[in-house]
Ligand SMILES: Cc1cc2nc3c(=O)[nH]c(=O)nc-3n(C[C@H](O)[C@H](O)[C@H](O)COP(=O)(O)O)c2cc1C
């Protein structure tokens with residue numbers, strides 16, 4: 001499939017619908033003056049359960065990486081019991097190569113705040129914590145200001161949502177991270193919001209049952225919540241006209257997605273596209289990435305965050321949707337922010353660099369992750385220096401495999417992400433690794 005018909009659901013100019021140089025921050029007043037918070041008004045006339053049903057029918061899938069159906073997650077909450085219920089908004093965005101949530105904060109913060117208010121009404125959540133990546137200093141200021149504007153406009157606060165349109169009050173707080181990737185994992189984030197070290201929790205119980213402060217909690221990515229106002233305003237059927245159905249009989253990939261492109265492309269940036277577009281067309285299109293830098297050939301791409309693994313040279317003309325995992329032997333679509341590598345890229349260096357990231361970011365709770373990450377890095381350094389043997393390469397894959405046995409051996413998915421990154425790079429570019437081994441030791445396996 002070629003690139004979808006142009007559909008822009010966010011207000012952030014992206015090529016080819018607008019020049020990113022024209023991006024400006026939309027204030028609360030500007031947002032409201034251009035139809036903002038009308039979807040919230042509409043949602044508040046609906047029964048909360050009907051709002052959940054609308055999101056369920058849209059088949060919106062989480063934009064944080066796992067693609068879990070949003071409405072289904074919302075329906076896991078237990079009945080209201082008079083106690084507190086929370087929304088934890090995930091804007092940790094520490095996955096290397098992923099920078100699409102930042103735009104929503106930078107330019108259209110009220111879109112996400114409206115999504116938060118609608119979600120809180122639908123799920124009857126009284127408090128939202130907006131967790132923002134520690135390194136997003138400027139964005140934290142923008143967000144802080146936008147939340148203050150939303151309070152001044154009566155969106156949040158004691159009077160009830162939208163100036164007291166309903167007798168249901170919601171508070172929204174910003175919580176800044178401190179620079180740890182693991183705080184993007186949903187339960188690591190909950191620990192961090194509670195003021196503790198960001199160590200992921202063993203699941204079950206899942207956050208919907210026992211989340212923040214032991215109470216029912218929904219965790220959603222900011223881009224997921226940004227899709228909600230449009231779904232309420234334009235209807236779930238409209239949403240299913242965007243994106244694509246599954247070609248392998250799985251769950252569909254409806255809707256648009258913010259696609260952050262980086263690496264060896266002529267025009268990196270964030271673009272909004274319907275899911276299901278061809279990676280090759282996206283990279284080569286004059287409207288989008290404008291080809292590979294310096295006219296070089298494509299070699300590989302990470303589909304959306306290093307934990308997803310890598311697409312090989314023969315996996316260029318593939319559809320970017322949630323079917324990509326089983327179809328291309330990667331973990332999944334992830335954040336759909338491709339990092340592109342040209343023909344001159346040293347894949348051994350790429351693997352070593354990624355494994356260094358995981359080694360530094362493992363929280364250390366689980367032995368396979370803590371020890372495995374160190375070993376993968378050490379072995380890759382050895383191979384990169386030309387000191388590795390055939391046995392080292394086998395050991396590398398064996399250790400990676402032992403880290404990828406979720407669920408069971410590790411608490412969260414970071415270890416499995418490390419496994420997918422290393423094993424797919426080695427398997428798809430094995431010749432490059434073998435060429436780096438000590439020549440006399442390759443044949444006899446070290
Ligand atoms: C190691 C790790 C890091 C993660 N980092 C993020 C992140 O930065 N942002 C995010 O939204 N989700 C991240 N996730 C996924 C979250 O755990 C969770 O699935 C997501 O926030 C749910 O929101 P969604 O259903 O709206 O996508 C991470 C998961 C893992 C295992």
Ligand code: SF4
Nearest residue numbers: 363364365366369412
């Ligand atoms: S898998 Fe790794 S990052 Fe996740 S909890 Fe275990 S040690 Fe921590």
